[in-house]
Amino acid sequence: MKNKKTIRAAIVGATGYGGVELIRLLQAHPRVEITSVISSTNPGAEIIQGFPHLTNIMLGTLDAVDPQLIASKADVVFLATPAGVAVELAPQFLQVGLKVIDISGDYRLKSPELYEKWYKRTPADAALLEEAVYGLCEVWGMEVNDTVRLLSNPGCFPTAILLGLIPAVAAGWIDLNTIIIDAKSGVSGAGRGLSLSSHFAEVNENFSAYKLNKHQHIPEIEQALTRVAGKPVVTTLTTHLVPMNRGIMATMYASVAEEARTDADFVNLYNQYYEDRPFVRVRKAGTWPATKHVTGSNYCDIGFAVDERTGRVTIISVIDNVVKGAAGQAIQNLNLMMGWDESTGLMFAPMYP
Known part of the structure; x- marks a missing residue:
């Protein structure tokens, strides 16, 4: 399938934020045709009933989950489903010959025991967990190729955090025992399902911490x-949950190891690490990113501040949680799986203001 001119894609979980964002982005992809959008909760309904913004863009009805039928008209399936669903569906789609890109998180952790502990769900088959390729493109993109059957898309928080930390960790520039991560997300990170914590009156004019020491993304990051x-x-x-629709800001603190470093040192290190990676933008010394700088895009912007007084560095990393943290990175992985340029269909500017 490598370098195939075009491929056919199916989206399971098309009525969630990640699924509908896949529709928006794939509609503009020059080498992908969406042939099936699937919903287990509302099959048969017209797509535009729930998403009027897709009028004259995405027509048709939502299909039911039928692996054989989906495989008859698709080459790859995206699983934009809640945790626990891909455990059941991925093996069925693999069995009928589809490539699977899982956005849910069911195949990110290699340890079944860790998954069960942190997600409170039955884990996937250990053999499939071992087979799944973790698609953090800027770090392990060389492992994403046409031989991959099962691709595990990184989580939104881990994407921002890991892209912000990994170059310094790899270089030995920070003390690993001192890493503290303070991360904030917009409300869309909680998904489209209704819950008390995402009601307007609960979120508006409010700022709250949640899942302290229990967030399911902790073992993925570690x-x-x-x-x-x-x-x-x-x-x-x-x-933390902040009253905005989209965006993640991850602020990481760590002691600088051994010799003193400057802001410019970190800028140079990260520019070298992410050289030729189009979606990581490293800020110049003394400037720092904001979530608005990446909204609606597949970019991750990173900035630094070294405190000579305390011997610590502050690393700030921002992404759009629905794009780089979900649908956009999934398409970036698809591009690598197909042998295409990883930026295909994704080189659009952020929305501003």
């Missing part, structure tokens, strides 16, 4: 950092 460092890494992550 798994990736351990892989880079070559030894176990344990972190502290505090997540």
Whole structure:
């Protein structure tokens, strides 16, 4: 399938924020045709009933989950589903010959025991967990190729956090025992389902921390950092909900290891690490990114501040959680799987203001 001119794509979970964002982005992709959009909760309904903004853009009705039927008209399926669903669906789609890109998180952790502990759900088959390729494109993109059957798309918080930390970890520039992560997300990160915590009156004019020391993305972050460092890494992550639709800002603190470093040193290190990676933009010394700078785009912007007084560095990383943290990165992985330029269909400017 490598370098195939065009491919046919199906989207399961098309009525969630990640699924509808896949529709928006894939509609503009020059080498992808959306042939099926699937919903287990509302099959048979017209797409524009729930998403009027797709009028004259995406027509047709929502299909039911039928692996054989979907495989008859698609080459790859995106699983934009809640946690626990892909555990059941991915094996069925693989069995009928489809490539699977899972956005849900069911195949990110290599340890079934860790998944069960942090997600409170039955884990996927251990063999499939081992087979799944973790698609953090800027770090392990070389592993994403046409031989991959099952691709695990990184989580939104881990994407921002890992892109912000990994170059410094790989270079040995920070003390691994001192990493503290303070991350904030817009409300869309909680998904489209209704809950008390996402009601307007609960979120508006409010700022709250949640899942302290229990967020399911903690083991994913530690798994990736351990892989880079070559030894176990344990972190502290505090997540916050902020009253905006989209965006993640991850602020990381760590002690600078051994010799003193400057802002310019970190800028140079990160520019070298992410050289030729189109979606990471490293800020010049003394300037820092904001979530508005990446809204609606597949970019991750990173900035630094070294405090010579305390010997610590502050690393700020921002992404759009629905694009780079979900649908956009999934398409970036699809491009790599197909042997296309990773930026195909994704080189659009952020929305502003």
